[in-house]
Amino acid sequence: MEKKVLIFFLIVLVFCVAMYGLFGRVSVTLVMASADKSKPGVHFVYLGASETEGRGTEDRGTEGVTSRETLSCRLKNKVPFSTITRTLAPLQAHPMIKSLFPKQSLEDVVHYNSCAVVSSSHAMKFHNYGRDIDAHDAVVRFNCAPTKNYVTHVGRRTDIRLIxxxxxxxxxQREFWDRRVxxxxxxxxxxxxFLNVRVGKHGKLDLRQDQHHSFGNYVKYRRTFPERTMHFIQRPNFGVDIKNELSHFCNGKTNCKTTESEKSPSTGAHGIVMMLHLCDWVYTYEFVPSAVDRNTSLAHYFDEETNFSWLYxxxxxxxxxxRTLTVTSLEEVERTGVAVFRGLSQYNCT
Incomplete structure (x- = not known):
């Protein structure tokens, strides 16, 4: 087995040297051991003009790399990731509820090499990314985005679902409560x-803005399905910290729409930042839109009726x-809708 692995590694090494000679700088992430359900393999990341020649768009090149590293370190330091565990102070007064929460935070349970974060964008219908998506070590989907009937476009695996x-x-409701689904x-x-589960001034649980009862539904879900132990809630203020970081970014841009500073970050933003903490490489699909689907206002690949809303x-x-954080050239993102990011663990921040 060790001999086979060594031969495989040498083949990869020779291939990388050839790729470097042909295309310039190529980053390789080699999966020697992978997460449950994943397929071991090699993921190649082409670091385009933004990482090498500094061509193409404003604030790229050397300045762009510096900006990306600075923003990534700010994100790493200002927006740490964790999930609520049974050690959360307000839960100590509620032992029956406390026992329903995990002992460990999610980042202490999993860490991946290469992750696919798949949007629900209508544009996904125009790509055949299914195999590429399934080849990653972890696949993230959102809300109730389906794979059935769309495997060619979005893949079949789901390892993490952010709702x-x-x-x-x-x-x-049916997907959430029916154990047959x-x-x-x-x-x-x-x-x-974002604001649904908070810790109040006096150290008590603050659910005043949990208008959709996400905390209560979490408790009910864990009691209904006690065997499903991998169920988490992002830490208090995680979404607020993302919003503050986006506002800081916006304040430094002359073309930024300041009216957006009052809006909450999308579920997609919560998911990407989460995975930047959990993965060494993050591949996002149609979060930065490509040019393939600009003639429609439809929101989802599985829905031909609902229009995209900018309201919230x-x-x-x-x-x-x-666009500022990605290591992929913006021309490539425009063409493919795939933006690649270095995980925050790869940045040595002070």
Whole structure:
């Protein structure tokens, strides 16, 4: 077995040297041991003009790399990731509820090499990324985004599902509560946390803005399905910290829409930042839109009726932020909709 691994590694090394000679700088992440359900393999990241020649768009090149590193370190330091565990101070007064929460935070349970963060964008119907997505060590989907009937476009695996607070309050009740439905069954489920679960001034649980009862539904879910132990809620203030970081970014941009500063970050933003903490490499699919689907206002690849809404979330600011952080050339993102990011663990920040 060790001999086979060595031969495989040498083949990869020779291939990388050849790729370097042909295309310039190529970053390789080699998966020698992978997460459950993943397929071991090699993921190649082409670091385009933004990482090498400094061509193409404003604030790229050397200045762009510096900006990306600075922003990444700010994100790493200002927006740490964790999930609520049974050690959270307000839970100590409620032992029956406390026992329903995990002993460990999610980042202490998993860390991946290469991750796919798959948007629910209608543009996904125009790509055949299924195999590429499934080849990653972890695949993240959002809310109740399906794979059935869309495998060619979005893949079949789901390792982590990040849901917003309206689930199951107004959406996906059957998928959430019916144990016969596979969705949520064998997945790590994470509830996004913007303002819904907070710690009050006196150290008590503050659920005043949890209008869709996400905390109560979490408790009910854990009692209904005690065997499903991989169910988490993002830490208090995680979404608020993302919003503050986006506002800081926006304040330094002359073309930023300051009206978005009052809006909350999208569930997608909660998911990308989470995975930047949990993965060495993060591949996002159609979060920074490609040019393939600009003739429609439809929102989702699985829905031909609902239009995209700009009303609630800071999408413009988020997209500018991702364009600054990605190591992929903006021309490539425009063409493919795939933006690659270095995980925050790869930045040595002071």
């Amino acid at each position: 917003n607070t309206v689930i199951p309050y107004t959406s996906c 596979k969705m949520f069954n064998n997945e790590i489920v994470v509830v996004r946390n 979330h800071s999408y413009n600011t988020e997209r500018d932020y991702w």
